[in-house]
Amino acid sequence: MSVLLSVDDLHVSYGGIAALKGVSISIDDGELVAIVGPNGAGKSTLLRTIAGLNVPRQGSLLLRGKPIIGLAPERLVADGISLVPEGRHIFGSLTVEENIRLGATTRTGRLAVKTDIERMLSLFPILKARFRQRAGQLSGGEQQMLAIARALMAAPRLLLLDEPSLGLAPLIVDALYETFTELRTGGLTVLVVEQSIRRALRAADRAYVLHTGRIVLSGRSEELRQVDNFDQAYFGAVT
Amino acid sequence: MNLVQTAIDAINLGAIYALAALGVGLIFSVMNLINFAHGELITAAAFTVYALDGQPVGIRLGAAVVAAVCLALVMERVAFRPLRKANPATLLVTSFAVSYLVQHLVVLIFGARPIGVSLLPELSESAALGELRLPLLEIATIAVTLALLAAMTFFFRRRPLGIQMRAAAEDFTMARLVGIKANRVIAAAFAMSGILAAVLAFYQVAQSGTISYRMGVDLVLVAFVSAVVGGMGSLTGAALGGMLVGMTSVALQTFLPPTWRPYRDAFLFGLFIAFLIGRPQGLVFRKAHRVRI
Numbered sequence: 438m439s440v441l442l443s444v445d446d447l448h449v450s451y452g453g454i455a456a457l458k459g460v461s462i463s464i465d466d467g468e469l470v471a472i473v474g475p476n477g478a479g480k481s482t483l484l485r486t487i488a489g490l491n492v493p494r495q496g497s498l499l500l501r502g503k504p505i506i507g508l509a510p511e512r513l514v515a516d517g518i519s520l521v522p523e524g525r526h527i528f529g530s531l532t533v534e535e536n537i538r539l540g541a542t543t544r545t546g547r548l549a550v551k552t553d554i555e556r557m558l559s560l561f562p563i564l565k566a567r568f569r570q571r572a573g574q575l576s577g578g579e580q581q582m583l584a585i586a587r588a589l590m591a592a593p594r595l596l597l598l599d600e601p602s603l604g605l606a607p608l609i610v611d612a613l614y615e616t617f618t619e620l621r622t623g624g625l626t627v628l629v630v631e632q633s634i635r636r637a638l639r640a641a642d643r644a645y646v647l648h649t650g651r652i653v654l655s656g657r658s659e660e661l662r663q664v665d666n667f668d669q670a671y672f673g674a675v676t
Numbered sequence: 677m678n679l680v681q682t683a684i685d686a687i688n689l690g691a692i693y694a695l696a697a698l699g700v701g702l703i704f705s706v707m708n709l710i711n712f713a714h715g716e717l718i719t720a721a722a723f724t725v726y727a728l729d730g731q732p733v734g735i736r737l738g739a740a741v742v743a744a745v746c747l748a749l750v751m752e753r754v755a756f757r758p759l760r761k762a763n764p765a766t767l768l769v770t771s772f773a774v775s776y777l778v779q780h781l782v783v784l785i786f787g788a789r790p791i792g793v794s795l796l797p798e799l800s801e802s803a804a805l806g807e808l809r810l811p812l813l814e815i816a817t818i819a820v821t822l823a824l825l826a827a828m829t830f831f832f833r834r835r836p837l838g839i840q841m842r843a844a845a846e847d848f849t850m851a852r853l854v855g856i857k858a859n860r861v862i863a864a865a866f867a868m869s870g871i872l873a874a875v876l877a878f879y880q881v882a883q884s885g886t887i888s889y890r891m892g893v894d895l896v897l898v899a900f901v902s903a904v905v906g907g908m909g910s911l912t913g914a915a916l917g918g919m920l921v922g923m924t925s926v927a928l929q930t931f932l933p934p935t936w937r938p939y940r941d942a943f944l945f946g947l948f949i950a951f952l953i954g955r956p957q958g959l960v961f962r963k964a965h966r967v968r969i
Contacts, residue, residue: 488853490849509858510849510852510853511853511856511857511858514854514855515855519853520853522850522853526847526849526853528842528843528846528850528851529846530842530846531842531843531846535839535842535843538839539839539840539856540854542836542840542854542855542856588854591854591855
């Protein structure tokens with residue numbers, strides 16, 4: 438297994454307030470890795486920084502050994518990083534079809550794009566039924582599927598998911614996670630931020646626990662499930 | 677019959693204001709910038725038409741479009757791109773600065789006095805249709821506006837760059853996250869605002885026969901009001917807002933008692949203040965513009 442993304446000693450601040458204080462993580466090709474932690478831990482900041490929306494104060498970000506700090510988000514999409522941000526951010530005034538097609542903005546192969554649209558529609562059949570509707574009319578779960586389909590249309594190497602289960606019914610969340618597992622077998626690498634620890638540990642190979650801008654615990658999911666002080670780490674008693 | 681003539685006048689002015697509002701609205705939708713220097717794009721096109729006096733009309737009009745588009749792109753590159761992450765107030769002040777700078781460059785080159793220009797004098801005639809007298813310039817303006825609106829609708833619905841611009845107008849950060857190039861979308865919006873400004877300049881020159889370095893200022897104010905009435909951030913709204921403001925203006929001019937007519941604009945803007953108090957989001961509501969990243 439080769440390292441796809443390595444994050445080393447990352448420091449990010451917002452208007453003078455430190456959000457990440459020296460975070461180091463590493464993700465191998467084909468892994469599904471979860472970042473868990475309470476609100477305000479810096480989980481979203483970490484994903485947004487990897488996607489190029491924040492410029493870190495210090496530290497390094499390597500994609501396959503190549504530094505990516507300072508590259509524009511649109512450039513990083515072309516390099517294989519796709520972010521599904523918290524709150525989905527679908528283009529509500531555009532149709533489902535336009536949203537899906539926009540996902541492939543950086544790609545050139547017409548035929549491959551067409552095949553991928555078919556793939557998305559079979560992965561999320563509900564989008565097929567709503568293909569020509571305005572995306573703003575979709576339900577929350579449908580919008581999340583659309584946001585994921587749109588991100589996948591970029592044919593990413595690394596998919597970043599920020600709280601994909603937020604506000605969705607448990608049944609839909611199950612279906613989403615099944616999809617992630619399926620995509621992984623297809624060789625996709627996934628980094629998911631979750632508030633639901635149980636959910637994350639069930640699906641992920643490994644997890645990092647982020648608390649007030651620092652990684653406080655990390656390991657393979659089955660090990661973490663057995664850690665006595667896991668809840669303590671999660672709630673911040675362990676340093 | 678008089679009513680039909682008034683209606684044509686109203687549609688004509690509505691079309692003019694719609695083009696102006698679209699130019700301002702387009703830039704606002706992708707950049708959260710109210711570009712008061714849009715007026716100077718109109719001025720630049722008009723002075724190009726003047727400078728090429730004696731050349732064939734096609735060359736004068738073509739060169740004017742090129743001049744306005746180039747000036748728009750230069751503004752974007754030199755003044756606005758370095759400030760893209762700045763807050764909207766900074767951008768607004770910058771647009772005023774650019775506006776004054778261009779105005780006084782024009783004064784430096786052409787002087788401050790209004791200049792007479794003749795463009796397409798044939799259009800100042802009227803075609804008789806029964807008892808109706810149709811001013812050719814108004815008919816041409818309405819036709820050109822409709823053609824432009826149709827072309828823009830096609831562009832925004834069907835062309836990949838147009839769809840990217842709609843996406844960027846709705847959520848700029850997310851647009852970048854799907855790989856849409858921020859610079860490309862914004863430059864395209866500025867180029868289009870240049871084209872719209874040039875068409876306005878043709879109308880202004882043909883209609884009034886004079887140009888001056890401040891000719892764009894009033895129009896950009898009306899454009900701004902129209903865009904706000906239509907709903908800032910929505911292009912359909914901008915077009916409708918312009919149409920509404922223009923038509924209301926002509927209606928007031930026609931139906932106000934003669935002694936009140938000199939105060940038409942007071943009534944006009946009073947009406948729209950009342951409208952905005954009742955409906956501050958404007959005609960077409962677009963989900964609040966997020967702060968750009």
